[in-house]
Amino acid sequence: MQKLSLTKTVGPNDPATACKFLSEFTALSKIRVKDAMVKGAVWLKKQKGKQHRCRRATAGLKPGDILSIYYDKALLSISPPLSKRISDQGRYSIWVKPAGLMSQGTKYGDHCSLLRQAALYYKSKREVYLIHRLDREAAGLVLLAHDKTAAGRLSRLFQKQQIIKxxxxxxxxxxTAALPGHKIDLKLDGKSALTEVAVDYYDQETHTSMVNIVIRTGRKHQIRRHLEMVGHPVI
Structure with missing residues (x-):
């Protein structure tokens, strides 16, 4: 089985642990269910409480609980590149995210994400909050906070552009001559979007330009979409 999604409410006669429950109601073996759970593809909502990732195979279930699995064999089989912490300031830390690693997970799992790698690095002894994101294809520095107050303050600094990416x-x-004023001011998804671009140099042999970019708005995939729109896609 390559991919499946299942959400089911626990009944009074159903198995009392998450792994047994999912292996009974899917065609997946217990080994595959456990792997999916460890990698964040299983979600549990108790009758009182918020939905959260359920990673323990022996997690207890009660009638009325809702268990979901979002199984993607291709995604779960990926061995992600590793991030690296380069600075720890107590309430926040700075990490290098390599290309190919997501900033955060999806409902199909989080083992390919920086956020999960950081949580495992700290062995759940410190909270980890993502302040900003980089696309999966991008490599660069990512700031993580370690308490809610720090996360809020750092987020506001980004919003006020007191921290520039x-x-x-x-x-x-x-x-070089394609962008008068070195700006791309084109709407994305019906919303204003502004990208500032400065050309570092043009390589005539490869017919490519190295550019330095600052985005003044935070639209989805803004840099790639804006450069594509003006006829100069990212390589």
Whole structure:
């Protein structure tokens, strides 16, 4: 089985542990269910409480609980690249996220995410909050907070642009004369979006430009979409 989604409410005569419950109601073996649980693809909602990832195979169930599994064999089989912590300031830390690693997980799992790697690094002894994100394809520095107050304060600094994120990219073509004012001011998803681009150099041999970028708005995939729109896609 390559992919499946199942959400089921626990009945009075159903198995009392998460792994047994899911192996009974799916075609997955207990080994595959356990692997999916460890990698964050199983969710549990108790009658009183919020839905959360359920990682323990022996997690107890009661009638009325709701258990969900989002199984993607291809995703669960990935061995993600490893992130690296380069600074720890107590209430926040700075990490290098390599290309190919997500910033945070999805309902199908979180083992391919920086957030999960950081949580495992601290062995659940410290809270981990994602302050900003980088696309999976991008590599760079990511700031993580370790308490709610620090997370809120750091988020506000980003919102007020008192912390500036700068990006470097290689794009197709000669961008030197293509952007008057070095700005791309084109709406995305019906919302205003502003990207500032400065050309570092143009490589005539490869017909590509190295550019430095600052985004003044935070639209989804803004850099890639804006550069594609002006005819100079990211390589």
């Amino acid at each position: 700068r990006y470097t990219a290689r794009v197709l073509g000669n961008l």
